[in-house]
Amino acid sequence: MKGYGGLRAESAGRPGTGRADRDDPAEPPGPVLEVTDLHVTFGAGAGAVRAVRGVSYAVRPGEVLGVVGESGSGKSVTSLAVMGLLPPHARVTGSVRLHGREILGADEKTLSAVRGGTISMVFQDPLSALTPVYRVGDQIAEAVRIHRRVSRRDAARRAVELLDLVGIPDAARRARAFPHEFSGGMRQRVMIAMAIANDPDVILCDEPTTALDVTVQAQVLEVLRRARRETGAAIVLITHDLGVVAGSADRVMVMYAGRPVEAGTVDDVYLRPRMPYTAGLLAAVPRLDAAERPVPIEGTPPSPAALPPGCPFEPRCPLAVPACAAAEPALEPVGSPGHLAACIRAEEIEAAGGAPLAARPPGALPAEAGAEAAAGVLPAGAGVPARTGGAFGGRAPEEPGGRAAPPPRRDREVVLAVDDLVRYYPLTKGTLLRRRIGTVRAVDGVSFDVRERETLALVGESGCGKTTTLMEILRLAGPQHGTVTVLGRDTAALGARDRMAIRRDLQVVFQDPMASLDPRMTVYDIVAEPLRTHGIRRPGPRVRELLRLVGLEPGHAARHPQDFSGGQRQRVGIARALALEPRLVVLDEPVSALDVSIRAGVLDLLTDLKARLGLSYLFVAHDLAVVRHLADRVAVMYLGVIAEIGRVERVYAAPLHPYTRALLSAVPVPDPGVERSRGHVLLEGDLPSPADPPSGCRFRTRCPLFRMLGGSERARCVDERPPLRMLGDDHAASCHFAERSGAV
Amino acid sequence: MSVTDEELAEQHEAGDRLGAPSRLRVVAGRFFGSFQGRAGFALLALMFLLAFAGPFLGRWSYTDRDFTAFLAPPSADHWWGTLQTGADVYAVTLRGMRRSLVVGLLAAVVGTTLAAVVGAFAGYFAGWTDRALTWVTDLLLVLPAFLILAVMSPLFASGQWPLFVLVLALFLWMVTSKIVRGVTISLREREFVYAARFMGVRPTTVIFRHILPNMSSLLVVDATLNVSAAILTETSLSYFGFGIQPPDVSLGSLIADGTRTALYAPWTFWFCAGLLVVTVLAVNMVGDSLRDAFDPASGRGRR
Structure with a gap:
């Protein structure tokens, strides 16, 4: 550790980031x-x-x-x-x-x-x-x-x-x-x-x-x-x-395998990363403000009990040379003062102006080309898991082509239609004499549909009813109010046999891959379970095929879930969901429990499988950046109702509901320049209790637009529940004054 | 999703090789892989061997009386000495152990199984199933078990020990079933149970495939404790003259008799007490190893 002296000495001249809330003393204190x-x-x-x-x-x-x-x-x-x-x-x-x-x-x-x-x-x-x-x-x-x-x-x-x-x-x-x-x-x-x-x-x-x-x-x-x-x-x-x-x-230190691998000012590290790990991490984050697909870092972090002798990142590094495996590089100054990186090739990257990695996003290349370039850069042995196709044959269709191929939305079959879905929970008090003291309106009149080969994302903060909506759909029983139609069948009218048949076509991937896989079962048994349940006697070949499809070694089938890393476990979960060749897959926050460098790999896999197998996804998430990269359409939920629904590009580019606007502006972007110049719509207060939602528009208590309105207009927000109004081609919002939300 | 026939054949072949070992074989492998498991199993097997084959080695039967030796210390003639009645301690102890082993193990297994099934069904299904099963559990909890066993003891007299085992088990399961019910309610909300339900697995299958295996450590520990509890309940019943009826003997009745003479004729007490301790120890070792064998996360140390 010779380099840290530089960090201390040189960072003394702290660069003024020009923020107003900083009181810069003339003499930097110790x-x-x-x-x-x-x-x-x-x-x-x-x-x-x-x-x-x-x-x-x-x-x-x-x-x-x-x-x-x-x-x-x-x-x-x-x-x-x-x-x-x-x-x-x-x-x-x-x-x-x-x-x-x-x-x-x-x-x-x-x-x-x-x-x-x-x-x-x-x-x-x-x-x-x-x-x-x-x-x-x-x-x-x-x-x-x-x-x-x-x-x-x-x-x-x-x-x-x-x-x-x-x-x-x-x-x-x-x-x-x-x-x-x-x-x-x-x-x-x-x-x-x-x-x-x-x-x-x-x-x-x-x-x-x-x-x-x-x-x-x-x-x-x-x-x-x-x-x-x-x-x-x-x-x-x-x-x-x-x-x-x-x-x-102001400054940032990036750690990997117990050591700082890069340190410097935020601008240096984010805009001019000199350690391939930092660059990879930045490229792996799904970004709200960019259309490029995030690029995963291959492999998984090393176990702290068994570190490689050389650079700990060497096995995953796209720029590794044989010398990297020899010794662990020290944190050395590179480029601008105060910028340190632990990479023997940092000088080369510096000289090339960050070239080898700048070829990867975030940069000029369009999404698919970026991913292809990355695959080319990566060591051949590692392979891109999502693309090791196996029995399904052939490579994934090019994304743009894949998107263009299906007929227009209105001509495609509706695989899931939810109409005015309601789910109330009674709020009771007392154990001996139960009495009802209120009603939790978890889901209060939600309507949307998912068509074949499309992804609809339900986004919202915790408590907005997105998971309840999901569970109501997955139950395949008649809801309290409204209808749920799965693959053309109304769930309220299903018999046991029909329900079983629909379960084949409707599968689910859960959030936490540790919790959704039975820890007592081997991966083989886990993936084989849906097959056996639906009467397939010898699931062996299919299990092997599925594991290969999701980029896992079929030889690992005898292991238990806890022998795998988080990303691999989620792949097991996906393999299980795909076992019966479903048509609609429900994804409940499939990547939110995963680390950033692995997340992009699973997202890639999901996108790839959708294109290859013609799946439709209903995707529940709270991370708007992830939604942008996976979904075709998005429905923003707030307190049991849909605030805005429409095509992802449109909703993200021109949100109509003040809540969507606030939500989008609250997501931090991993780019210091953008993050500083961006205006933020800061919402006040917390989500109101769904047991006692505000009258009229649910969002009015926190709405920045509401505060700008005049008295009579406010009265409308208080008294009248805004319907979901169509405000453009496949873009609807439930706000009386959506046309004026630009003023926020 | 089409594959060529060759590929399919190859996969068939590979798939069979791939066929991961069944859960039973995994558990058995892990059980016998541990020293404790092997030792416990060997000890228990030795106890059974002693109880069932041992009597053939001795010259005396448990009904015999040697009127030339009352309360005699261990000798070449009577290996473990004799009782006040002149009965051979070796013969009666092994006879008693035979009863106790069978009664203890069977009652424990039956009791724990009952607890697991009732608790899991009550917890998983909720509603009326839960209410009815909980009601039965509570009812059995308030019944005076000992009194009922005492009243029913004449029924067990003439070689009706299976009935005795059943009645004993019937009063062993309630507390465990309440715990099982609680654990089930929390497991029911876990995502892997939802996953199984949403893929169409039938509720009873979910219980036996996902719920019960995930509380196997609880059940194994409970069964282990129940073995001791059953043996001891039987012992105390026999002590009061209920339970196993003379001329048949059990470890319990022997210990009860032995306590009176233990001080001046220790052989009347120590052999049967010692065998009881060794039996319970072996059962505990087996239980401990079984618990580890069921848990795939054990054996790699604390994380």
Whole structure:
């Protein structure tokens, strides 16, 4: 680790990013937190897991350092080691200096004085980070009183102040509430309030927004910015989301297999990546603002217990040369000052102006050509899994051709039609004498259809009813109200035999590949189950064919799901769904549980299979960028109703509903330039409870357009539920004033 | 989706080779792969061998009385000594173990199976099935098991031990079935169960293929505990003179008799007590290894 000196020395001249909310001091102060050559090892001997292998960074007051990495890259362990929160059996070496004072290996008393005082932490899951049995205000007051000699009253007053600062409305009253009365975003605000309670100098945020919806994520990131402004603290923002870092961080450190592989200013790293991993990661992220298909990185990250001797990325690297496998490259300065990369070919890439990788997106090449070029760049042995066709023969039809081939939409057969679907759940109280105290309107009049060979995406934030809609369709029983027609058959009128026949044609892929595969069964049994259920006696050949189709080794059939990585497990799930040659596949967030570098591979596979097997997809997702790359049409749901529906290009280019507009603007784009120049429509508040939805238009309580309207127009929003109006060729929105949403 | 015949043939051939081992063979392989499993199984097999073949080695039958040796210590004539009645300890202990092993193991297996089936059906189907099954469970929970067994004991007298096993099992399963029901309710919401339902697998198949295997560790541990519980229940029944009726003996009745003379004639107590301990130990070892064998994630250490 020779290079980090450069990081510290040169990053002193912090480039002005020209943001208004920064108070740039003339003389840059010294680093407040300095981590040098940090190593963390779990276990000993041959099975030792080297989770962190030489991490060095320094942050200055008011600076935001983004730490980016996939799961298992050691980014969270690093922050736990800094806080001294690792279990005793972890061996930690190196140095962590806070204001020049060594805190690594300090005794518990010193650490307790520092933790929550000078350095504080915001965790990923706000639900488990708050004690459920204490009032929120008391918990914040406690954080204050641990570090300061203040009276109970003053601490309580400070708690209310802090809640107000993080944007909790009616803070004095809400301070007396319990954590379960807060929504996820509100709880994360409380966590931030606790973190800044003692005016810390460093705030470590470990995936602070991963568990939140995009519109809430935008709010919380805004609160973090405000917290930094108020306290002048340095923030270490640990995340897997490249978009969040692009918009919020000044500098960024990319981690891979327990080591930083590239570091520098956000502009340097995002626009001029010099480490092939960073470039690959950037190309693998589905982007909201670009039509190019994301390009997967081949293979999976190495196990931290069995690292290759050379560069850990060498087995997956498209630019690997034999020398890469010899020794692990150090983090060396490259290009502009403060930019470091751990790659022996970084200089070559620098000299070529990033050429070898710029040939891959994000760049000038159109989608399919980009993917082809990538396939050409990649080592031949690896192959692109989605394309190792096997028994189905032939390569995938070229995407543009594939899209053009089917007849126009209205001539194609409707495989799924949902008309005015309603699903209410009774809200009951009491166990002995149950009485109904209300109704949860999970789905309240949803209509859409899916035609042959097309993908309809249902998007929306958690609680919008998209999963309930899915379950209602998959149940294949008559809904409470409205009709569901699958392949021309009304589900309310199905007999047992017909239902079984339709199940053959309607299959599902679930979100979490670990949860959707029975852990006690071998992959063979899992994939064979639908075949056996539908009376196929010898499923062996078909299982083999299916595993090959989804890019898995048929020889791995005897293994259990936990022997596979996340992406491979999801491929098993897809193989199972395709076993019976269905016509309609329901995808419930199929990639949201996967790492970025693997996600693109599964998306590729889904796109490819659709074109090859003529499938139709009903795709449920909360990630609008993923939807853009997989779906033909999109339906945006809000609180049990459809806010907007139409062709993806049209909805994304010219959203008509204010909610769609806000949703699209809340998705962070992994491009610092774009992210800075983009206007954001920040929604206020949380999703209202579906047990008590607002009258008239459901969105009016959070609608930015509503606030711009006059009195009589507002009355219309309050009194009249807006119908889904056709506002263009295959583009409809349920807003009375959709024509004016451009003003938002 | 067409494939050439050659390819198909090749795949047929390959597919057969591919045919992953059945779950039973995997579990058996893993069970016998562990030292503990092999040792437990061997010990249990030894106990059975002793109980069923052992009596043929001794000169005395369990009904015999040696009026020349009352309460005699172990000797060449009476290997494990004699009781106050002159009965040979070796012969009666093995006879008693034969009963206890069969009663204990059978009652445990029947009891746990009943618990698993009732609990899983109640939890999976909910509604009226759940209500009816829960009602039966609660009813059996409040019935005084011991009293009923005592009242019914005359029925078991004349070699009706299978009936005894059934009645014993009938009072063993309720608490477990409540746990099973709870676990089932949480498993029912898991995605792999939804996946199976949405591909058209019948509910009973889902229960036996996905629900019960995923709580096999619970069931195996429960069955292991039930073996001891059944043997001990039978022991306490016999102690009070119910259960296995004389002249037939069980480990329980022997231990009950032995406690009175244990201090000055230890052979009357230690042999039967020792065999009971070894039996329960073997059952526990087998149970432990079975639990590991059922769980594909075990054996690779903690993550």
